[in-house]
Amino acid sequence: MNAEVVVLGRRISMARQTRRRALVVVIYAAFSMLLAVLWILTGWRGTGAWVIWAAILACRFFLGGYYAGGLVKPFNGKAPKEHQMPPSLLALKLRVYQPVPAGEDSAYRNDERELHQRDHAHYLAFQAVGVAVCVPMFIASMRLIRPSLMSWIPMPPDAMYYGLTLVTIILFLTLPQAILLWTEPDMEEAQS
Amino acid sequence: MISESSPFPWFSTARRRTRRIVVAAYWIVALGLIGVCQWAQFFRPGHNPVVGLIYPLQILVFLPAILGGVRAGGMVKPFSGVHFASIYDRDTTQTLFGPARPLVGSMQASDAILDERERLQRDSVHFISYTTARWIAFVLLVLQCVAGLISPAFTSRFGAAAFLLLALVLWSLPQTLILWNEPDMEEQQ
Numbered sequence: 001m002n003a004e005v006v007v008l009g010r011r012i013s014m015a016r017q018t019r020r021r022a023l024v025v026v027i028y029a030a031f032s033m034l035l036a037v038l039w040i041l042t043g044w045r046g047t048g049a050w051v052i053w054a055a056i057l058a059c060r061f062f063l064g065g066y067y068a069g070g071l072v073k074p075f076n077g078k079a080p081k082e083h084q085m086p087p088s089l090l091a092l093k094l095r096v097y098q099p100v101p102a103g104e105d106s107a108y109r110n111d112e113r114e115l116h117q118r119d120h121a122h123y124l125a126f127q128a129v130g131v132a133v134c135v136p137m138f139i140a141s142m143r144l145i146r147p148s149l150m151s152w153i154p155m156p157p158d159a160m161y162y163g164l165t166l167v168t169i170i171l172f173l174t175l176p177q178a179i180l181l182w183t184e185p186d187m188e189e190a191q192s
Numbered sequence: 193m194i195s196e197s198s199p200f201p202w203f204s205t206a207r208r209r210t211r212r213i214v215v216a217a218y219w220i221v222a223l224g225l226i227g228v229c230q231w232a233q234f235f236r237p238g239h240n241p242v243v244g245l246i247y248p249l250q251i252l253v254f255l256p257a258i259l260g261g262v263r264a265g266g267m268v269k270p271f272s273g274v275h276f277a278s279i280y281d282r283d284t285t286q287t288l289f290g291p292a293r294p295l296v297g298s299m300q301a302s303d304a305i306l307d308e309r310e311r312l313q314r315d316s317v318h319f320i321s322y323t324t325a326r327w328i329a330f331v332l333l334v335l336q337c338v339a340g341l342i343s344p345a346f347t348s349r350f351g352a353a354a355f356l357l358l359a360l361v362l363w364s365l366p367q368t369l370i371l372w373n374e375p376d377m378e379e380q381q
Contacts (some may be wrong), residue, residue: 130262137252157347158351
């Protein structure tokens with residue numbers, strides 16, 4: 001796991017567990033707000049893909065894991081792609097260009113302990129998503145049994161299923177990294 | 193990782209071939225139930241208690257009891273161990289008076305705790321399953337979007353089946369991988 005995250009060119013230390021936990025809370029709060037705002041403005045019609053893009057960007061810049069660039073090392077252990085072209089002017093202006101040090105395997109390759117941590121985080125995330133999926137399962141079943149019981153939900157069923165699928169995919173993309181960031185102790189303490 | 197107490201008293205699940213047949217039958221039955229549920233939704237939408245209650249219960253309660261993992265009594269040892277001693281110390285002899293003692297769910301004490309190798313195997317299988325389930329969720333989202341282009345009613349009817357399918361994958365894919373890949377238990381000995 002990396003000890004710092006780069007935001008618009010500024011290096012922010014994430015060695016302390018409390019900071020990482022705060023980051024996880026902020027990210028999930030931002031997702032909740034984004035979903036709520038998009039529902040109010042558009043009813044998620046045509047804007048659901050924005051939520052997926054937001055999750056991918058959160059992984060790319062903060063969480064890592066499935067995408068190179070965040071706090072958690074890439075789960076697949078592959079080195080980030082080396083582009084022959086120089087970074088774009090926009091990336092340089094926004095200061096999001098992150099040079100990858102050549103030949104440093106430890107920046108992206110997981111050792112034995114990290115592989116075990118990765119697998120255990122996925123085990124916990126799998127259990128959590130499995131339980132979470134039971135909620136829409138229950139709602140779908142109740143709608144099949146007696147649709148009038150679900151009439152209090154202030155959204156049409158197609159939008160509800162679509163929104164629940166979006167939430168499920170957000171969890172799929174971010175939960176293992178969030179578990180790793182939440183449970184990893186302070187890095188200074190681990191070194192001492 | 194394979195439980196020594198088979199849920200099927202009339203045949204052994206020690207051989208991998210037998211386990212693969214059971215797993216294949218499980219998926220055929222489970223996907224068939226989802227297909228029936230979806231068929232009923234399309235042709236008789238709403239007020240369908242049999243499809244709405246019994247089929248999800250069967251998929252989520254009865255069928256995992258065959259594979260195990262999420263609970264004791266199946267072919268795979270329970271992933272999180274067993275924390276109630278009465279479950280594995282149960283005497284399977286039925287008494288004339290008093291409440292009936294369920295046979296399904298009885299297990300041996302060796303199944304109650306996973307050793308280090310089994311825990312690593314469990315976590316590794318869950319990593320593969322999680323990655324697979326993530327792609328399945330993406331495909332279901334795309335299918336929902338396509339269904340939404342046709343009609344909102346189409347999406348609402350497809351949504352129930354999509355979550356049934358996702359729940360089935362989440363509740364049974366790790367056990368399926370373990371049962372499919374674990375070698376014959378005789379060979380191990």
